[in-house]
Amino acid sequence: MLALIEENIRTFELSLSGMRVVVPVDNGLLAATATIALMAGASAVTAITPPATRFQPAEEAADATRALAEAAGLADALSIEERIDDETCRTTNILVNGPSIRPITRSLIERMHEHSAVALLHEAWMTLTGEVDVEACLEHEVLISAVNESHPLVGGREYQSALCQALFRDAEIPLEDADIVLICDNPLSDNLEQGLRRAGAQVAVVAHANQIFEHGWDAILLAKRPHDEPRLGIQDLGWIAKSAPNATVIQYWGDVDRKAARYFELKVWPQRTPGKGQWGLPLDTLGPTPMLRRITGGLKAAQTVLAGQPIAPGDLAQTLTSPDIFNGD
Structure with a gap:
């Protein structure tokens, strides 16, 4: 050390x-x-x-x-x-x-x-x-x-993507040929999308959950800055349940209303909430x-x-x- x-x-x-x-x-x-x-x-x-x-x-x-x-x-x-x-x-x-x-x-x-x-x-x-x-x-x-964090000395381009892929491994979702929606409206978008594509996934990027169209998605990846209310609330999750009922919701950043997710019988990963405003996995992972x-x-x-x-x-x-x-x- x-x-x-x-x-x-x-x-x-x-x-x-x-x-x-x-x-x-x-x-x-x-x-x-x-x-x-x-x-x-x-x-x-x-x-x-x-x-x-x-x-x-x-x-x-x-x-x-x-x-x-x-x-x-x-x-x-x-x-x-x-x-x-x-x-x-x-x-x-x-x-x-x-x-x-x-x-x-x-x-x-x-x-x-x-x-x-x-x-x-x-x-x-x-x-x-x-x-x-x-x-x-x-x-x-x-x-x-x-x-x-994207400065070459810090290496955020690499570790942001690596942390995201670690979440998928924990959720047991293979990235090769996976169909993924990335909900992101901030500078994380490029790093996460490029990393997932390099791992073999097909990725669609949207700013809001209501832009997701019906498809056999494997995962819905959330990467939005946390606010006071969950970034995926009951209306968002209701839309996801209609558009992608078999997809796993992956919480990279931004809170998810897990009670609403259970109501709609949606799988959310991590299974236990990381804590309000926290990342899905800590960086020291x-x-x-x-x-x-x-x-x-x-x-x-x-x-x-x-x-x-x-x-x-x-x-x-x-x-x-x-x-x-x-x-x-």
């Missing part, structure tokens, strides 16, 4: 020298975020653990985070907390968004350092409503960085490399934005500058 981290730091030319960084951690690969920041030269890192549940004690995330930092010989610069206190907030340069930290609210943003950034570990357009108070960031001049690249890329994007470097389309770094992103479908 340390060798992979060191390789990524070199590849991304990540340098956080002198910066104070706050990161989310869990008992999986997100625990590596603290050590990535430390090995990249951060002067201090505060790791925020998730709330304890009966399925995941907070101590597990703390232990995983501490063990990796100790292996790197950098544990002295690491602190592990359950929440962000006032002093930490006032001295933070980079606040990394994640499950144990979000929502990043106005009250948190108002206390942040005058030269600071919120670092998103995904693309700007993927930001969900309520994830970060964009208006408060604009008012208080707190920058919001995001990472271009593919091993450590994709997740470490995304984390390192997210930190590099924050470094770039804080340095005031110009950002062009296609660059590794992106910025989120308007709450209007939440108003689209």
